[in-house]
């Protein structure tokens with residue numbers, strides 16, 4: 001038992017109006033070597049939704065759903081946008097919080113989904129403030145699996161057919177980052193495969209399924225995980241498809257744009273019936289899972305050697321010019 005006197009939901013953050021979009025994106029990609037053209041393209045995706053990412057409302061809803069079950073006060077802070085984790089942790093300190101469980105809104109291993117949250121925790125921790133204890137990866141937790149299985153079942157029902165191919169999707173990452181994920185490497189992909197397998201089992205399905213990638217970023221010369229969901233849909237031989245965004249715990253811009261807009265269009269062009277399963281969001285089993293994670297023995301933090309920050313083009317250039 002962790003003995004926490006608060007719960008901190010630590011997330012990514014997203015813009016909440018047209019004027020927020022560029023400053024938010026600049027926070028996200030600082031020092032990351034993401035080309036300017038890619039940034040402007042992603043800015044357009046946000047502007048198409050009035051400059052508002054769905055992620056913040058999703059997090060507010062999750063916090064509200066957690067309040068009655070957490071048993072302790074629930075706080076929320078982000079890496080890239082207001083409310084910033086820094087400000088939330090100072091408020092927790094002023095409220096006298098000693099030791100908080102941290103629920104990072106990302107289920108899997110890897111730099112972006114795990115290590116970067118440890119970095120956030122180190123950065124936002126303050127003298128006299130709470131000790132921040134990050135909960136474990138939860139992609140294999142029965143609560144997450146049940147939520148995703150339920151939502152997949154509902155998508156199959158909306159489609160009105162059982163013969164649809166399940167296509168699980170997750171955020172693509174650079175191949176190098178995938179290789180260094182977890183103590184022995186390859187853990188991001190391995191955990192995602194395991195989650196997909198568990199969802200299939202929960203549905204009692206023996207049919208083949210796919211795991212594909214979406215939302216590639218970064219400079220074009222850097223290899224990222226493939227195939228991309230749109231390429232996959234353009235070639236897939238199946239009577240119908242349910243997209244299952246197993247790599248995202250709630251509706252992010254990557255889900256509502258890259259899947260509901262781009263991938264949907266590819267499917268429509270081929271006359272391929274398609275539904276997208278809802279993300280875990282505030283499914284009761286997922287909400288319960290957070291409380292159950294707090295009741296587990298205190299998680300062993302990931303070793304510092306796993307999921308290292310990738311060597312970015314900018315950092316490499318600086319190093320080479322020094323040598």
Ligand SMILES: CC1=C(CCC(=O)O)c2cc3nc(cc4[nH]c(cc5[nH]c(cc1n2)c(C)c5CCC(=O)O)c(CCC(=O)O)c4C)C(CCC(=O)O)=C3C
Pocket residue numbers: 012013014015025028029032034038039042053054055105106107110112113171172173174215216217218247248249251252253254
């Ligand atoms: C694995 C992974 C997750 C899943 C785990 C999780 O769920 O946390 C995730 C989540 C998210 N990524 C998000 C947004 C962005 N990610 C970017 C860029 C990048 N993502 C990466 C990886 C991941 N990202 C990587 C390797 C990059 C390249 C730059 C770098 O090496 O860091 C960029 C820059 C522009 C672009 O190129 O897309 C943006 C705007 C949002 C908010 C969405 C919203 O507003 O709803 C969320 C939740």
Ligand SMILES: [Fe+2]
Pocket residue numbers: 112171
């Ligand atoms: Fe991202």
